[in-house]
Amino acid sequence: MLKCDFQYQHADFSLNVELEMQQSLLGIVGVSGSGKSTLLKNIVGLLKPDQGYIQFNQHILVDTRQNIHLPMHRRKITLIFQQALLFPHLNVKQNLCYAEKWLAPSERKFQFDDIVDLLDLNGLIQRKARQLSGGEAQRVSIGRALLSSPNLLLLDEPLTGLDVQLKQQILPFFKRMKDELNVPMIYVTHHLEELEYLEADTLQLNHGQLQHN
Incomplete structure (x- = not known):
């Protein structure tokens, strides 16, 4: 591996x-x-x-x-840092979808709704990133990383x-x-x-x- x-x-x-x-x-x-x-x-x-x-x-x-x-952009490896590096002016859904927009549909390993369910983000979708707690922001960061379909x-x-x-x-x-x-x-x-x-x-x-x- x-x-x-x-x-x-x-x-x-x-x-x-x-x-x-x-x-x-x-x-x-x-x-x-x-x-x-x-x-x-x-x-x-x-x-x-x-x-x-x-x-x-x-x-x-x-x-x-x-x-x-x-x-780096050709390695298909994603690094999650100690602090969630989200776009503060975007809401949670927009932050999550940012990871997918660079991928063709055939390259996507996960469905958006599946990752939202896995990380229990349903209640946060419309909230601005700057309104999230530290734990919520980190879960969004993890979701965005997964939706980039890393190997x-x-x-x-x-x-x-x-x-x-x-x-x-x-x-x-x-x-x-x-x-x-x-x-x-x-x-x-x-x-x-x-x-x-x-x-x-x-x-x-x-x-x-x-x-x-």
Whole structure:
């Protein structure tokens, strides 16, 4: 599914990754500054490894020896950030539909109504993004990501900044996504209990080095 063997160097920080993902949900846990976001940004294409390769479903995304660096928009990989980056002047439906408008109908993996039901967004459809709570906004962000029909979904500490009650409300949605959608996910966090709840195979990222947890 996903194979990575690369090095990324920036200032005094070095990330060395050797990873082979075959499961539907891979969890990566590590403290702040361990390189979790840097890892995801290399996979999605926001950063470029100094050496090595990244391959997904037999497609080479990066190979420094062959001078291959596939642009981000051609990778069909979506990254969900710690904070929901919604268009504040648009309502929820418009934010969700923005992800679909660049796709031909034949490329769409999910139906709009199915994603709205999965994430329990029916009561929010006409609300402006700026009127949403943190947890509501993050669910919309997840829905928009799914409606972009990614082949791989990357979640960068998606519950950061939410209180315990909101985390407990949103984690079941991730569990449903794992169980009901055929989209592989990499979920990074510094809270191991989130990955235990999701029953994710887990790796530890420590000072730029991946280790089995």
